[in-house]
Amino acid sequence: MILSMTGFGKAVVDTEQRRVSVEIKSLNSKQLDLAVRVPQYFRELEPELRNKVAASLLRGKVELNINCENTSEIGSSSINLPILKTYKAQIEQMSSELGIPQPTDWYATLLRLPEALKSDTAASEISEQDVAAITRATDTAIEALIAFRTQEGKRLESFFEEKIAAIAALLDMVPQYEQSRVEKIKARIIDSLAKLEGVEYDNNRLEQELIFYIEKLDITEEKIRLSNHLKYFLDTLHNESSQGKKLGFISQEMGREINTMGSKANQAELQNIVVQMKDHLEQIKEQVLNVL
Numbered sequence: 534m535i536l537s538m539t540g541f542g543k544a545v546v547d548t549e550q551r552r553v554s555v556e557i558k559s560l561n562s563k564q565l566d567l568a569v570r571v572p573q574y575f576r577e578l579e580p581e582l583r584n585k586v587a588a589s590l591l592r593g594k595v596e597l598n599i600n601c602e603n604t605s606e607i608g609s610s611s612i613n614l615p616i617l618k619t620y621k622a623q624i625e626q627m628s629s630e631l632g633i634p635q636p637t638d639w640y641a642t643l644l645r646l647p648e649a650l651k652s653d654t655a656a657s658e659i660s661e662q663d664v665a666a667i668t669r670a671t672d673t674a675i676e677a678l679i680a681f682r683t684q685e686g687k688r689l690e691s692f693f694e695e696k697i698a699a700i701a702a703l704l705d706m707v708p709q710y711e712q713s714r715v716e717k718i719k720a721r722i723i724d725s726l727a728k729l730e731g732v733e734y735d736n737n738r739l740e741q742e743l744i745f746y747i748e749k750l751d752i753t754e755e756k757i758r759l760s761n762h763l764k765y766f767l768d769t770l771h772n773e774s775s776q777g778k779k780l781g782f783i784s785q786e787m788g789r790e791i792n793t794m795g796s797k798a799n800q801a802e803l804q805n806i807v808v809q810m811k812d813h814l815e816q817i818k819e820q821v822l823n824v825l
Contacts, residue, residue, distance in 0.1 A: 534774055536825040537685030538562065538593040542677030546670040548662045552602045555670040557586070557678050559593040561823045566594040572601050573648070575659060575667065582671060589675045592777070592825055599667060613651040617643050682825065689820055693770055693780075696813045697763050700787075703806050703813075704759060707752070707794075710802045718750070718799060750797045759790040777824030784818050 538561040546553045565587055569579050586597055620643055628635045636642040643649060766783045769776050791814060795807035 534683070535686045535690055535770060535776065535780075536679075536682040536774065537689055537823050538682070538777070538825050539685055539823055540593075540678040540681035542674040542679075542681060544670040544673035544677065546666040546673075547604070548666045550603060551663065551666070552604050553663070553666045553670045554600045554602070555667070555674040556598045557595065557671075557674045559590060559595045559678060559682070562592060562594040565590065565592050567597070568595070569597045569599075571599045575599065575601070575663070577659070578664065578667060582667075585671060586675065589679065597671070599671070601663075611651055612644075613648055616648055617646075620646050620649075686824075689824060690770060692820060693817060694767070696817050697767055699813045700810050701760070701763050703810050704756060704763075706806055707756060707803065710800060710806075711752075713800075750799055752794050752797050755790045755794045755797070759787060759794070762787045762790065774825075777821060780824055781818070781821045784814060784821055788814055788818075 538559055541556075541558045543554070543556045545555075567583060567586060569583055569586075571579055571582070582597065582599075586595060621639070624642070625635060627633070762783055766780060766787070769779055769783065788811075791807055791810045795804060795811075798804045798807055
């Protein structure tokens, strides 16, 4: 079973004084790229939260957002006038020095800035109840994201199976053109030699050179290796988890064999098959980037 790196999870936990809301989302990335946003008075919990997310999600560009809303009068907030005065003075100075207009709506501008509202002392203190609520909400959000990743992983698995089957079907079509390809190459060379007036050549030597030339264009090894890569891709897909990188490496090897077949094809029908294989493979490579 594979997992997608794309996912979203959300959880809300209420305490006596606060409503804790946790949102976590993930996109594809080569490594774990984690951004955590928590209220200033919960900063001391950030290292533990980072370790929890890293241990559960492994890879991806992950954003963890935690919001705490005070629900009791004890935890009421008030406007932080001193810091708003500082903000306003700095904005006016910036407007003067840069020659740009000042905000038309001072209220909206200032109240959106960090620490525009200040909480009472009781609301700023971390209690065991707060820690438990944040931990529980984070765990629930992570579980929801993993469930999302699992669902997306099933969709990706079906997609890969379909594309691998399409490439395998195209590979099965190759033999029917191989014999006619050899005959056409041989006939083309002989016809070209016949057009050279006054030139004599040794038929035995010509046969030897034709055999050598046709052997160089043989694609038997490429077909065998590509078939093995297709089977290995499916085995990895079904039997191992968190193998996005490995699937990417296998798809690269598949691409090498398909490209070699294309360079040796020397026939329109085979080249058309190779182009179709490349199209399916490119779609595989694009989606493999989303696999954990």
